[in-house]
Amino acid sequence: MTAPVAVTMGEPAGIGPDLILALYARRKALSLPPFVVYGHANFLKARAKRLGLDVAIATAGPDAAAETFAQALPVAHIEGMVADLPGVADERAAPVVINAISEAVHAAMTGHCRAVVTAPIHKGALYHAGFKHPGHTEFLADLCAMGGRPPLPIMMLAHEDLRAVPLTIHVPIKDVPGLINRKLILDTLRVMTHDLRQRFHLERPRIAVAGLNPHAGEGGSIGREDVEIIAPAIADAQADGIAAVGPLPADTLFHPPHWRQYDAVLAMYHDQALIPIKTVAFDAGVNVTLGLPIVRTSPDHGTAFDLAGTGKASVSSFAAALAMAHIMTAPKA
Numbered sequence: 626m627t628a629p630v631a632v633t634m635g636e637p638a639g640i641g642p643d644l645i646l647a648l649y650a651r652r653k654a655l656s657l658p659p660f661v662v663y664g665h666a667n668f669l670k671a672r673a674k675r676l677g678l679d680v681a682i683a684t685a686g687p688d689a690a691a692e693t694f695a696q697a698l699p700v701a702h703i704e705g706m707v708a709d710l711p712g713v714a715d716e717r718a719a720p721v722v723i724n725a726i727s728e729a730v731h732a733a734m735t736g737h738c739r740a741v742v743t744a745p746i747h748k749g750a751l752y753h754a755g756f757k758h759p760g761h762t763e764f765l766a767d768l769c770a771m772g773g774r775p776p777l778p779i780m781m782l783a784h785e786d787l788r789a790v791p792l793t794i795h796v797p798i799k800d801v802p803g804l805i806n807r808k809l810i811l812d813t814l815r816v817m818t819h820d821l822r823q824r825f826h827l828e829r830p831r832i833a834v835a836g837l838n839p840h841a842g843e844g845g846s847i848g849r850e851d852v853e854i855i856a857p858a859i860a861d862a863q864a865d866g867i868a869a870v871g872p873l874p875a876d877t878l879f880h881p882p883h884w885r886q887y888d889a890v891l892a893m894y895h896d897q898a899l900i901p902i903k904t905v906a907f908d909a910g911v912n913v914t915l916g917l918p919i920v921r922t923s924p925d926h927g928t929a930f931d932l933a934g935t936g937k938a939s940v941s942s943f944a945a946a947l948a949m950a951h952i953m954t955a956p957k958a
């Protein structure tokens with residue numbers, strides 16, 4: 626029997642638990658692969674009741690999950706305090722949210738689960754409770770290192786043939802120029818090329834690199850980073866056999882017919898990469914972490930406190946994240 630996908634519960638005050646329960650309820654219609662939820666069993670029962678979802682929940686680890694899945698939602702229970710309070714973050718739940726991610730990654734690293742799909746966390750709530758990582762992406766790299774040197778984790782937002790990677794992620798915009806350097810660009814292009822080949826079966830991925838400044842610096846007259854850092858890094862990558870081009874002006878690069886000429890775009894900062902994909906595909910975009918020894922995907926939306934506990938949130942991005950994790954880990958034909 627194939628290993629199940631590990632799904633983390635995410636922020637209990639958000640829509641993650643609602644969507645997990647709704648997806649389980651629609652598992653047949655959506656042809657979802659078997660999954661096991663890392664989270665708090667009684668909290669999930671309470672949220673199912675609140676949503677009026679007739680979902681049986683069974684405490685089961687990953688090895689029993691595939692068998693359990695047809696009759697009940699398998700939950701690898703994480704002990705702790707989690708209240709059913711939609712829209713109200715409670716820092717006492719943070720240890721369960723964090724341990725759910727750690728245990729799911731451990732299950733994937735040890736072969737008990739085939740991939741990890743994470744439900745959204747509320748970063749503000751976790752930072753408040755002492756969480757030291759900017760987001761899942763960096764936390765996952767640390768967990769996968771298992772005490773060794775963490776790999777370079779790369780965030781990629783993907784929808785069909787549109788893929789975008791932010792070079793810098795959850796940092797203040799004023800710090801972005803100082804964080805852009807030749808080595809980071811080259812290392813990121815290497816990870817992207819490797820994983821687009823291995824995980825997405827693209828023989829020679831074509832990567833467009835966006836400039837930082839308006840019009841990619843207009844030859845150096847509107848900012849120097851494009852000519853002094855980004856262009857030399859692209860030359861390094863080309864010398865390494867990577868099919869990267871740029872720096873290209875970012876304002877026109879994301880026009881879909883232009884974007885589709887490439888397999889992925891490397892953007893310089895979070896919103897430069899994420900606004901385009903969330904604009905064209907908020908409903909079906911998937912966040913994939915490249916560079917890890919395991920497959921991790923996530924829906925492209927956040928905790929949406931305004932919709933938690935209402936049953937009105939769309940399941941489509943979460944369903945797409947599950948489907949992508951399943952496809953990426955399917956045995957080769």
Ligand SMILES: NC(=O)c1ccc[n+]([C@@H]2O[C@H](COP(=O)([O-])OP(=O)(O)OC[C@H]3O[C@@H](n4cnc5c(N)ncnc54)[C@H](O)[C@@H]3O)[C@@H](O)[C@H]2O)c1
Pocket residue numbers: 640743744745746747748749761912923924925926927928929930931932937938939940
């Ligand atoms: N993977 C993750 O863990 C992840 C991803 C993105 C944001 N976040 C976190 O989520 C929190 C809230 O972020 P935000 O407000 O910027 O973004 P958000 O995605 O939570 O909400 C933005 C808007 O989109 C709507 N929306 C979100 N998901 C929806 C769905 N499934 N169906 C229908 N409408 C939906 C919301 O109601 C809201 O109006 C922040 O703490 C952020 O860091 C986490």
Ligand SMILES: N[C@H](C(=O)O)[C@H](O)COP(=O)(O)O
Pocket residue numbers: 759760761762763780899912923924925926
């Ligand atoms: N930047 C992501 C987004 O807006 O979709 C999100 O915050 C998730 O980041 P992690 O996967 O690192 O938690």
